[in-house]
Amino acid sequence: MSAMGFPRISGFAALGFAGLITLGNVIAVPAGLPAAGSDTDLDEISAFFAEQSAIVGASSALTPAAWVLATLFGAGVVSVLWRAELHRREAWSLVGFAGLILQNAAFSGLIAIRLALTSTADDGTAAVVTxxxxxxxxxxxxxxxxxxxxxxxSVGGRRAGLSRPRHARLGLVSAALLFLSATLTSLFIGQESLFGLLGLAGWLLWVAWITAYGITLIRLGSSHAPTRR
Incomplete structure (x- = not known):
């Protein structure tokens, strides 16, 4: 692994992360996983988690590895960008790495709730509602x-010359969609709306973005420093 170089390792980690989160959705969504923010009836939610506990468990089993891979990816980007950022007295890569760590923590909570629902779905509506x-x-x-x-x-990669302009723009568009969805959905939580579509579009762009970033890191290699493009 040392011969491969940490940037390349983190690049493969990015591809692995994208593959695992996509596979997790391929397993759970066709089985009927209720969408957050939809108007799904609570009885349907209870029925899914009571009857599809094996599906929930299988998709959840992929997530610990995904969190490890996401952390490796973020650390790899920091390792590539940090010297250039120190020279400019910036820390965009640390901002991005903090976001990855926080999303790992948040999604840990989501997976924990899914698993808890499989255990409480038969106990009554009150637990499911909460x-x-x-x-x-x-x-x-x-x-x-x-x-x-x-x-x-995205900003750190572009300013250091690691990312191409279109890749950085893809990341910023995805960020705007996800942030808008988070802001609006939190205001209208529990109501059927189109806000979920913003989040879905942002998530799909996020998967494309991290895949492209992973390929960039793999191509970079352990002995090349980013140059202005």
Whole structure:
């Protein structure tokens, strides 16, 4: 691994992270995972978590590895950008890395609530109402942390010459969609709206962005420093 170089390791970590979070959704969503912010009936929510506990468990089992890979990716970007940022007295990469750590923590809470719902779905509506309300609120606010990661690593990567302009723009557009979705959904939590579509679009762009970033880090190699493009 040392011969490969840490930037390349973090690049493969980015690709692994994108693959795992996509696979987790491929497992859970077709099985009927209720969407946060939708008008799904509480009885349907209870039925899903009671009957599909194996599906929830399988998709949740992927997430610990995903959190490790996200952290490796962020640390790799910091390792590449830090020297140039110190010279300019900036810390955009640390802003982005903080966003990744915070989204890991927030999504840990989301997965924990999903697993708790599989254990309490048969116990009564009150537990489901409480846990689902907490899930929706945390899901909405998680877009803030993703936006922070996208902004910090996009701006830092572009200013150091690591990222191309179109890649940085992709990250900023994704950040804007996710932040707008988090802000509006938190104001209208529990009401059916189009705000979820903003979050979905931002999430898809986020996956494309981190995949492109991973490829950039892999190509960079351990012996190349970023140059202005």
């Amino acid at each position: 846990l689902w309300a907490l899930y929706e609120a945390l899901f909405a606010l998680n877009g803030t942390f993703l936006a922070l990661a996208l902004i910090g690593l």
